[in-house]
Amino acid sequence: MSITELDKAYVAGTYKRFPVELTSGKGSLVFDSDGKRYIDLGSGIGVTAFGIADDIWKDAVTRQLGTLQHTSNLYYTEPCARLAEMLCQRTGMSKVFFSNSGAEANECAIKIARKYSQDRKGPDCSTIVTLKNSFHGRTLTTLAATGQDAFHRLFQPLTPGFVSVTPEHIDELYALAEATPIAGVMIECVQGEGGVVPLSREYVEALAAFTSERDIPLIVDEVQTGNGRTGALYAYMNYGITPDIVSTAKGLGGGLPLGATMMAEPFAGVLGYGDHGSTFGGNPVSSAGALSILGRMDQAFLDEVKAKGDYIFERLTGAKGVESVTGMGLMIGIKPTKPAAEIISRGIEKGILCLSAKEKVRLLPALNIPMGLLTEAIEILAGILSE
Numbered sequence: 001m002s003i004t005e006l007d008k009a010y011v012a013g014t015y016k017r018f019p020v021e022l023t024s025g026k027g028s029l030v031f032d033s034d035g036k037r038y039i040d041l042g043s044g045i046g047v048t049a050f051g052i053a054d055d056i057w058k059d060a061v062t063r064q065l066g067t068l069q070h071t072s073n074l075y076y077t078e079p080c081a082r083l084a085e086m087l088c089q090r091t092g093m094s095k096v097f098f099s100n101s102g103a104e105a106n107e108c109a110i111k112i113a114r115k116y117s118q119d120r121k122g123p124d125c126s127t128i129v130t131l132k133n134s135f136h137g138r139t140l141t142t143l144a145a146t147g148q149d150a151f152h153r154l155f156q157p158l159t160p161g162f163v164s165v166t167p168e169h170i171d172e173l174y175a176l177a178e179a180t181p182i183a184g185v186m187i188e189c190v191q192g193e194g195g196v197v198p199l200s201r202e203y204v205e206a207l208a209a210f211t212s213e214r215d216i217p218l219i220v221d222e223v224q225t226g227n228g229r230t231g232a233l234y235a236y237m238n239y240g241i242t243p244d245i246v247s248t249a250k251g252l253g254g255g256l257p258l259g260a261t262m263m264a265e266p267f268a269g270v271l272g273y274g275d276h277g278s279t280f281g282g283n284p285v286s287s288a289g290a291l292s293i294l295g296r297m298d299q300a301f302l303d304e305v306k307a308k309g310d311y312i313f314e315r316l317t318g319a320k321g322v323e324s325v326t327g328m329g330l331m332i333g334i335k336p337t338k339p340a341a342e343i344i345s346r347g348i349e350k351g352i353l354c355l356s357a358k359e360k361v362r363l364l365p366a367l368n369i370p371m372g373l374l375t376e377a378i379e380i381l382a383g384i385l386s387e
């Protein structure tokens with residue numbers, strides 16, 4: 001059997017894969033089993049932040065792999081401690097809990113918010129408010145947090161205690177708070193799976209002011225937007241707010257599974273011994289990889305991410321076949337006049353790999369994609385959009 005046939009026979013049918021078998025890559029180039037070259041504008045859904053087999057990342061990971069690959073969380077290890085320190089120093093947060101994925105990072109955030117609020121305001125204070133059109137993960141609790149009914153069907157009952165409100169309508173939250181004790185509010189600054197939709201500054205500021213006044217923990221889900229993706233280290237930094245809890249994953253490990261939940265004071269002290277855990281969380285190899293990724297994201301690097309994003313916006317806004325371009329930094333949604341799926345399939349024929357989000361073509365290239373490859377890919381995309 002071919003790899004495609006084997007996969008179809010034995011891997012659970014949850015993914016509608018493109019008819020491409022990827023075999024290798026370097027940086028922002030990937031190659032398939034026929035040796036065809038593609039420019040990667042998706043980076044494994046925003047995961048390979050420095051592209052495929054980046055030398056510095058690979059050295060950090062392989063050095064750690066040959067030293068100590070796993071210990072369990074019964075012992076101290078250097079990469080995990082140093083990564084937590086780096087995350088706290090770069091964000092001003094106080095403590096980090098490590099896990100392996102975005103959904104897990106959000107589960108931890110939700111547990112912190114509930115414990116904090118129930119401890120102060122009583123056991124009835126359990127409702128977590130999220131936004132309609134959000135995406136927070138696939139576990140039963142993060143599905144409940146995800147404000148899109150399409151994901152919920154036939155998986156009932158989901159974890160109770162989640163209500164979603166309409167983004168940009170702050171009065172909905174005010175009204176809800178009159179009737180319901182709220183244990184936490186969770187947002188994505190740019191809704192990724194929801195179609196690359198940035199929240200407005202006014203709305204995010206109003207949310208931050210309201211939650212702070214009422215002593216309600218504000219959780220920002222930076223699973224997709226974090227780790228340099230939007231041209232700031234974390235997207236909330238573009239909004240001038242200070243969240244109480246920040247979850248992240250995707251790009252953090254540079255391609256290895258790693259989730260992190262960061263806590264500001266006083267939330268850093270909420271979880272005590274035995275309150276939470278993860279066998280693989282803070283794994284030394286993933287953590288060593290993350291240190292090599294975050295350590296290179298200085299201001300000059302982030303400015304370049306922003307400049308590359310600006311270039312894509314300028315090139316495609318108002319271009320033929322483009323209804324709109326939305327997003328921030330190198331997280332971009334393009335609404336084509338034709339169906340997004342057609343554009344993406346044509347892209348594969350012509351040697352570019354793009355993602356979708358709702359009705360949009362979504363681009364999440366590696367943050368260090370060379371300008372030459374980026375312009376080559378965007379010209380190909382512009383050509384396809386205008387066909």
Ligand SMILES: *Cc1c(COP(=O)(O)O)cnc(C)c1O
Nearest residue numbers: 101102103135136137192223224
């Ligand atoms: C991808 C994503 C998740 C889920 O992450 P997993 O690693 O797949 O569990 C959660 N929130 C947001 C905003 C995401 O984009």
